[in-house]
Amino acid sequence: MSERAPEQVATTYREAVRAGLREALQREPRAFLMGEDIGRYGGCYAVTKGMLDEFGPERIRDTPLSESGFVGAGIGAAMAGMRPIVEVMTCNFSLLCLDQILNNAATIRHMSGGQFSVPIVIRMATGAGRQLAAQHSHSLEGWYAHIPGIRVLAPATLEDGRGMLWTAMNDPDPVLIFENIMLYNMGGTIDAAAGAVDIDRAVVRRPGRDVSLLTYGGSLWKTLEAAATLKEQGIDAEVIDLRTLRPLDDATIMESVRKTRRAVIVDEGWRSGSISAEIATRIVEQAFWSLDAPITRVCTEEVPIPYPKHLEDAALPSREKIEAAVRKVVGR
């Protein structure tokens, strides 16, 4: 075997997720896709476009508009030995199947005394920024991260968009994957042979000394842009991509915060009772004596997400808000 540099291919986040789905169906005969408009229409965000032709109607299943019904069917299929990958169009509609996720998927291993497991993967779009108005712009990944018994992933990069799925498929318990809608068109290059990635660890996307910026999903890129601007102002920010919101990778978070002694959490969820609140509490519990400044959060304003573009932008975490929060905690 001759050694050569890995081939890089241009792709988008949408195509990377699709590549992950195709690989899963090719490798795992028990796997199938199920969801609203994923077959003939190719998916609301066009992630599954072309897959009906490639894999056929047995494995790419359009469902009625009935989240509780098809997520429940997916849970049943998983218990019966299949490896269903269910797409809930957006997390906004997932509240209709919250009972299935919380009361069935997350509890059956426990309630059956370990006789049954639910190896289901549920994908859903999350986030705001496309002027879809209040009912279609929620970020509910933090809610799901509250639930013991499931794993919650937030892929932010092309590699994670493609590689987290296969690892999630091998998890014997339910895994929820939240894809931020603002990422689907994000382009870049990826190793042609990119494959499975771990779903346990947070990753330092940018090392720094002065402050730890903890974020995930769609906010990662705003945070990295803010860090680049701050660097020009002499503030060396470390950016952590949490990747997995449940279970949180406390070790990586605390290692960073103990080093920089300051933390700013960037979270597209609402502030009260958010995943950012959970992270802040853990930092206080585990790294209090390393802190030099109050832990600060940049979250979505506590309003229904507005429709007008300027108000929607004002409601969401932005590069400017992140920079201002960082300057405050480092005292500059």
Added chain:
Amino acid sequence: MGEFRMPSLGSDMEKGTLVEWLKKPGDTVRPGDVVAVIETEKGAIEIEAFEAGTFERSLVDIGQTVPVGTPIAVINGGVRPSAPIAAPAAAVPRQAASAPPMAPRIAGPVEGLKVSPAARKLAAERGIDVTQIRGSGPDGSIVFTDVESYAPGVKPTAQAPIPSAPSKEKRATPPDMGMRSIIAAATARSKREIPHYYLSHEVDITRALKWLAKTNTRRTPDERLLPAVLLLKALARALRKHPGFNGFYEENAFRLSDRIHIGVAIAIRGGGLVAPAIHDTDKLSLDDLMERLRDLVTRVRQGRFRSSEISDPTITLTSLGERGVDTVIPVIYPPQVAILGAGTPRKQPMIADGKVRVRDVITLSLAGDHRASDGHSGALFLVAWANLLQHPEEL
């Protein structure tokens, strides 16, 4: 505030014995006031209050030995402690073989002062009083790096009064073995960790001694200046131009101190020595310096010096005075990075203007930490010191 605790006056101190209370219930306490005298292996040390308040009551009896961090008194700063403070349970009997080392106690919040948790913890570990630190963090808060880079110095408030009634028996020099083991630990660590280099220089001090004799003829004996003050003042001035020898080597890095606190090695009767600081040596006139030196020597001989004097020196001078020895090759006191030595002044032939003359000569020496400086900069520093001694009227 509330609890006043047995302070740690060095990482090697585990416990202290209460010798004397200098405040009684109802007394007003100002920062810098001497609250009590404790006996440690380093000797009897006056411990100072960091905050203002009213001395409410003592929690430890005279003669009682307690571990570092134990509350020993309640000093009420206007805010009453929320819970009654129990007398220390961990008190160890006097003369106990050893007390278990305690983790440094972290002080509670100080009213009107923002101190980050990280800063508070480091300050507790290093025994630093955070009220003396200027904060650089958000809203003027004191953060980790402020404590890390803090060079302890004199308190901005009035000098602590020297108690007028020296006690009789408890003020005795501590057992030789205690003092000896402290010196053993410090010097062994120094020789183990510090790559010393040594320089020495023979200096003509005829002019300086003549100037001193002339100055002293007009003075009463208790106002007279000793050669040591010229050495100290010239050294402090040389340090201003060569700051690379003034500071601390800690955690693999040298930190300059912007204040100059020269430690003066003083032998203790009965064996051993200490090198307490003369704070801000460079800012004192020769007369003030002489007064401080007399006061310090007297108190050291009595076994009484202040906690800040022990922990603050940024460099040390050891002078063999009249012991008749030409050269001293001293050992650096960590975490300082240099120590200067002065031998006994002597008359010897020297060549000046092409002729052999009898001159007053002293051998000055420098031991430097090679991690912080080199022989080149050391030589410049040593010569600068010597040159300043040539113009005593300017000191």
